[in-house]
Amino acid sequence: MKFNVGCQLDYTIESDTVFIFNFEVARIPNHSDLVERLTLSPDVARVTHESPENLNRYLRAVATPGEFSASYEATVDLNVYRADPTTINETPIRDLPLDVLPYLLPSRFVPSDRLADFALREFSAFPPGHMRVSNICSWIYRNIDYVRGSSDSETTATEILIQRAGVCRDFAHLGIAFCRALGIPARLTSCYAFGLSPADFHAVFEAYLDGRWWYFDATRQAALDGLVRIGVGRDAAEIAFSTPFGAMTPKGPPRIWIDRADGQPEPSPRTTDAISTDEPHSG
Incomplete structure (x- = not known):
């Protein structure tokens, strides 16, 4: 499926700022x-x-005082890999490729070690594999309210579990924390998300199962087969769409868009397939 995606970011620069x-x-x-x-x-x-x-893909630019904007647009053909979720198993830690190890350890916004007891109590009884991670997403969807403005750039997964409200990055951080606590590598993914309304940079997570990274979205706001990936990281600290160093002020929120290049206005019905956009990975 082919998509048109893009964003527009506008700033007022007070002093030289590195983006x-x-x-x-x-x-x-x-x-x-x-x-x-x-x-x-x-x-x-x-x-x-x-x-x-x-x-x-990182871009560095140095803006001088005045008005500054960054505009990006792209057309891309998204090819997804589909599978029956019941056939996707967990990979024992002894068999994990060593390059996925960072996604098994605690990180700044994902203190998975502090949530291990809770995760084991709530999720260890579920069948291991894709179905266990799906049950984690269902628990988050039922127990965490999606409330804009309820968290900020410093909120961790532990705080979300306590306050029971957050936004997409918080839902993803909590899912990642539970997965890592259960020995499942997981990472945060930023993307352009078809079907998300209003359009925004969306955060979901990927879990490493049976030699691939698989998409999960505990918010259930976007179609997994309509996610155009931007970047991945251990948590949100590594995949911010804009990291400025200097005195500047955003001129409102960024403008983001994604639509189908064939002109179809609506997403396809939500799939029950497991979805991946990665090649098989064995280290």
């Missing part, structure tokens, strides 16, 4: 026929970097 942006579509094999255009206004010098395995 690290991460909003470009990931160059992964399941994103094919990628055509994109990036515009900085004014057109300042830029430096780009792609992390190993094309997990993240």
Whole structure:
């Protein structure tokens, strides 16, 4: 399925500000026929970097005092891998590729070690594999309220469990924490999400099962087969769409869009398949 995606970010710059942006579509094999255009206004010098395995694409730009904007648009053909969730098992820790180890350990916003007792008590009885992670998402959906403004950039998964309210990144952080506490590697994913209303940079998570990374969205707000990945990280600290260093003020929230390139206005019915956009991975 082919999508048009993009964003517009506008700022007022008070003093020289270094921006690290991460909003470009990931160059992964399941994103094919990628055509994109990036515009900085004014057109300042830029430096780009792609992390190993094309997990993240970083752009650095230095803006001087005045008005500054970054505009990005792309067309991409999204190819997903589907499977029956009941056939997807957990990978024993002794068999995990060593490069997924960071996604099994606690991180800044995901203190999974502090939530281990709770996770074991609530979820250890469920059948292991994709179905266990799906049950984690169902528990979060039933027990955590989606409330805009209920959390901020410093809120951790532990705090979300206590206050029982958050936004998409908080739902994802909590799902990641429970997975890691159960020995399942999990990571945060930022994406353009078809079907999300209003459109925004969306945060979901991926769990490593049976040699692949699989998508999960505890908010249930977007179609898993309509997620165009931007980047992945241990938690939100690693995949912010904009990280500024300097005195600046955003001119309102970013404008984000995603629509089908074939002109179809609505997402397809929500699939019950397990969805992945990664190639098999064995380390």
